Amino acid sequence: MLGLKLLTDPRWANIAEGNLEEILTDHAWCEQKAASNAISLITNNSEHEDLVHELTAIAIEEMEHFKMVIDIIKERGYTLGRERKDDYVGQLMKFSKKRWQPEYGFYRQTTICCDD
Numbered sequence: 334m335l336g337l338k339l340l341t342d343p344r345w346a347n348i349a350e351g352n353l354e355e356i357l358t359d360h361a362w363c364e365q366k367a368a369s370n371a372i373s374l375i376t377n378n379s380e381h382e383d384l385v386h387e388l389t390a391i392a393i394e395e396m397e398h399f400k401m402v403i404d405i406i407k408e409r410g411y412t413l414g415r416e417r418k419d420d421y422v423g424q425l426m427k428f429s430k431k432r433w434q435p436e437y438g439f440y441r442q443t444t445i446c447c448d449d
């Protein structure tokens with residue numbers, strides 16, 4: 334169905350099956366973070382009308398995904414756990430904030446962040 338080139342390693346599938354509540358919780362928070370990042374980009378780039386329009390659609394779509402995942406969590410009788418901090422993402426955000434200069438536009442800022 335997905336056109337994968339390799340079979341899924343059964344060891345991974347067994348681990349995932351045994352931690353479904355945790356995996357669904359992580360998935361839910363990933364959707365929420367995607368929406369939050371889109372909203373932050375809107376806040377920091379409000380002068381770019383086209384960008385605001387596109388990011389608004391993305392934020393709404395990602396929150397719809399969040400709702401789909403929390404509905405599955407509820408259907409299975411699970412509880413949405415707390416957000417888990419990811420050290421890699423934390424370091425990446427710290428790195429990009431250190432280089433954030435509001436006088437630069439969104440596109441230039443993205444280039445600067447990804448150029449290092």
Ligand SMILES: [Fe+2]
Nearest residue numbers: 364367395398
């Ligand atoms: Fe999503």
